[in-house]
Amino acid sequence: MNDDAKLKSIRQRIDEIDSQLQALINERAEAAQEVARIKLSANPEAEFYRPEREAEVLRKVKARNQGPLESEEVARLFREIMSACLALEKPLNVAFLGPDGTFTQAAALKQFGHSVRTHSLNSIGDIFRDVEAGACQYGVVPVENSTEGVISHTLDSFLNSPLLISGEVTLRINHQLLSKEKELAAIQKVYSHAQSLAQCRGWLDRHLPNAERIAVNSNAEATGLAAQQSGCAAIAGDAAGEIYQLNQLASNIEDEPGNTTRFLVIGKQDVAASGRDKTTILFSTHNKAGGLHEMLSPFAEHGISMTRIESRPSRRGRWDYVFFIDVEGHKDDHNLSQALKKIEQSATQFRVLGSYPKAVL
Amino acid sequence: MNDDAKLKSIRQRIDEIDSQLQALINERAEAAQEVARIKLSANPEAEFYRPEREAEVLRKVKARNQGPLESEEVARLFREIMSACLALEKPLNVAFLGPDGTFTQAAALKQFGHSVRTHSLNSIGDIFRDVEAGACQYGVVPVENSTEGVISHTLDSFLNSPLLISGEVTLRINHQLLSKEKELAAIQKVYSHAQSLAQCRGWLDRHLPNAERIAVNSNAEATGLAAQQSGCAAIAGDAAGEIYQLNQLASNIEDEPGNTTRFLVIGKQDVAASGRDKTTILFSTHNKAGGLHEMLSPFAEHGISMTRIESRPSRRGRWDYVFFIDVEGHKDDHNLSQALKKIEQSATQFRVLGSYPKAVL
Numbered sequence: 113m114n115d116d117a118k119l120k121s122i123r124q125r126i127d128e129i130d131s132q133l134q135a136l137i138n139e140r141a142e143a144a145q146e147v148a149r150i151k152l153s154a155n156p157e158a159e160f161y162r163p164e165r166e167a168e169v170l171r172k173v174k175a176r177n178q179g180p181l182e183s184e185e186v187a188r189l190f191r192e193i194m195s196a197c198l199a200l201e202k203p204l205n206v207a208f209l210g211p212d213g214t215f216t217q218a219a220a221l222k223q224f225g226h227s228v229r230t231h232s233l234n235s236i237g238d239i240f241r242d243v244e245a246g247a248c249q250y251g252v253v254p255v256e257n258s259t260e261g262v263i264s265h266t267l268d269s270f271l272n273s274p275l276l277i278s279g280e281v282t283l284r285i286n287h288q289l290l291s292k293e294k295e296l297a298a299i300q301k302v303y304s305h306a307q308s309l310a311q312c313r314g315w316l317d318r319h320l321p322n323a324e325r326i327a328v329n330s331n332a333e334a335t336g337l338a339a340q341q342s343g344c345a346a347i348a349g350d351a352a353g354e355i356y357q358l359n360q361l362a363s364n365i366e367d368e369p370g371n372t373t374r375f376l377v378i379g380k381q382d383v384a385a386s387g388r389d390k391t392t393i394l395f396s397t398h399n400k401a402g403g404l405h406e407m408l409s410p411f412a413e414h415g416i417s418m419t420r421i422e423s424r425p426s427r428r429g430r431w432d433y434v435f436f437i438d439v440e441g442h443k444d445d446h447n448l449s450q451a452l453k454k455i456e457q458s459a460t461q462f463r464v465l466g467s468y469p470k471a472v473l
Numbered sequence: 474m475n476d477d478a479k480l481k482s483i484r485q486r487i488d489e490i491d492s493q494l495q496a497l498i499n500e501r502a503e504a505a506q507e508v509a510r511i512k513l514s515a516n517p518e519a520e521f522y523r524p525e526r527e528a529e530v531l532r533k534v535k536a537r538n539q540g541p542l543e544s545e546e547v548a549r550l551f552r553e554i555m556s557a558c559l560a561l562e563k564p565l566n567v568a569f570l571g572p573d574g575t576f577t578q579a580a581a582l583k584q585f586g587h588s589v590r591t592h593s594l595n596s597i598g599d600i601f602r603d604v605e606a607g608a609c610q611y612g613v614v615p616v617e618n619s620t621e622g623v624i625s626h627t628l629d630s631f632l633n634s635p636l637l638i639s640g641e642v643t644l645r646i647n648h649q650l651l652s653k654e655k656e657l658a659a660i661q662k663v664y665s666h667a668q669s670l671a672q673c674r675g676w677l678d679r680h681l682p683n684a685e686r687i688a689v690n691s692n693a694e695a696t697g698l699a700a701q702q703s704g705c706a707a708i709a710g711d712a713a714g715e716i717y718q719l720n721q722l723a724s725n726i727e728d729e730p731g732n733t734t735r736f737l738v739i740g741k742q743d744v745a746a747s748g749r750d751k752t753t754i755l756f757s758t759h760n761k762a763g764g765l766h767e768m769l770s771p772f773a774e775h776g777i778s779m780t781r782i783e784s785r786p787s788r789r790g791r792w793d794y795v796f797f798i799d800v801e802g803h804k805d806d807h808n809l810s811q812a813l814k815k816i817e818q819s820a821t822q823f824r825v826l827g828s829y830p831k832a833v834l
Binding site: 115118119122123125126127129130131132133134136137138139140141142143144145146147150151153154165169172173176177178179180181185186188189190192193196197199200226227233238242247357359 | 499542
């Protein structure tokens with residue numbers, strides 16, 4: 113066969129694959145409709161969006177993936193397929209911290225797919241109010257940035273809201289090598305924040321062993337310097353290079369996927385266990401030395417891992433604090449439920465903000 | 474079977490479907506890799522993105538769709554699948570008129586799917602320069618809004634650029650009924666721009682026959698009024714209601730899908746015929762009465778439909794104009810190619826800006 117004949121035959125095969133794909137996607141949508149009918153007949157207020165089920169599906173997709181497409185990419189396609197199937201039952205409205213184009217919108221679309229309706233709101237408080245009022249079923253708010261730390265306003269909002277956490281989303285912030293130059297070989301100096309230089313050390317050692325590394329105050333400053341000088345590059349995020357019209361000589365050069373922003377999905381839904389869950393609790397304790405350590409001992413006794421602890425002023429007294437704690441597991445797991453009971457008994461304020469699947473994508 | 478057993482059995486079926494879907498998606502990616510290998514062996518500079526082939530695939534998807542998913546929704550999923558397969562070969566860089574979150578970004582993602590890298594630039598001129606320089610393979614620029622008319626800066630840019638048009642994207646701008654009220658029954662007045670009121674007349678006649686319709690200067694003003702008064706609603710776009718936190722009492726209420734913005738995809742690629750194409754030409758003629766009519770007669774002689782004509786000052790003389798004309802068909806079609814030859818002979822300036830598939834989605 114000559115090339116044209118070969119190409120024609122492959123295209124025919126692609127057409128056949130597409131035809132089967134389409135039939136299966138619609139078959140999946142029919143099955144989802146059937147699930148909805150059964151649920152509705154038992155409960156007219158039934159929830160169709162099941163975060164734990166979606167997490168389970170995505171984990172299976174990633175586990176069985178053989179390539180050539182990356183697991184993440186295939187999981188993203190399944191997220192969209194599930195999003196389309198769900199929208200057929202009941203379109204979800206999701207509020208996010210605007211304006212359009214922010215990382216929080218990206219997080220909302222990453223979690224819910226593109227078949228939901230996203231609503232851009234102006235403040236974290238507005239998102240809590242909108243979800244409480246039922247205008248949106250879910251909200252997406254930033255809670256933690258691995259370089260900038262915790263977003264305290266989100267935690268504080270839980271103090272005055274009955275809303276629950278029904279999911280988490282993480283977004284990775286990547287590092288790019290940006291320059292006026294067109295070739296890596298032309299780079300003699302690399303500017304960046306010390307932390308970013310450190311995060312890309314391995315890559316720099318391999319690809320630019322002889323370039324001087326100069327730490328500056330911020331990646332934005334680094335980009336500005338690289339835009340003015342020949343033979344220089346900056347390490348910065350995706351957005352920075354666009355402003356200065358620099359060339360991206362290399363992308364995602366960080367040695368470890370460390371720089372992430374974490375978002376919470378808030379709603380009214382109590383999420384069932386998915387098998388790999390996190391639980392967030394809020395509590396306060398008597399203000400005495402050793403109080404916190406004593407309070408937390410049930411976690412150790414029951415073999416529960418704490419993944420994060422944040423303290424915030426409770427606004428009720430000068431030295432009164434409230435704690436936000438993330439632990440591994442679901443609140444209905446035997447060990448965790450035992451530990452939570454004990455902690456509740458000794459707390460002055462205690463609330464499980466939610467158990468939810470760990471971020472899959 | 475009780476409900477739980479039924480749900481369990483359907484979920485098992487969904488898992489089986491997912492497993493088959495995943496295998497097929499990866500098989501499709503393998504086939505795309507094979508196409509790439511064949512093309513590369515013939516030409517190391519081969520283009521993998523083939524707009525005419527994608528248009529053809531999407532048209533087939535829409536034509537054979539049996540539901541329950543809407544044709545548009547399934548086509549959107551296929552766009553994402555093709556986008557993922559293409560990114561495996563060679564990630565596309567696409568420049569768009571920023572900032573992030575604009576309609577132009579939405580148009581770029583609608584055309585290329587979410588596996589491309591989009592780059593937000595500050596002006597239409599920057600996009601032309603970036604694509605000319607090869608920093609991005611494609612650019613997406615707005616060219617026409619059905620309510621605001623033509624975006625002349627985009628047309629003017631073609632006068633000084635060798636770039637071609639390789640595609641068009643249309644985005645529909647929908648009308649929503651927004652109000653402080655929660656029930657349609659509470660609405661006594663509807664504010665909007667006269668044009669929007671006219672575009673939703675049929676819907677208003679059916680659903681709010683007794684409500685007073687009040688024309689105001691803009692839909693933004695209408696939304697502001699509806700936010701202040703009880704018993705009132707505004708007709709406006711999606712974004713307007715979010716600012717004022719109004720309830721969306723009804724969505725997409727326009728009688729005809731008329732309100733669209735049109736974007737062009739610019740690049741260096743000469744796109745082959747897809748079977749349903751458009752061709753855009755640029756030309757100028759001698760400044761004499763009847764010149765234009767005479768110039769265009771070959772289109773009529775060869776049975777070519779003109780879909781649009783725009784004139785712009787050529788900047789070379791006081792009464793010198795350049796014309797941008799869209800016609801149906803591909804420049805390699807026999808009839809169109811004959812007509813273009815004749816027109817070229819009598820023009821003082823003539824260029825085919827591109828033949829490209831009509832927007833599918």
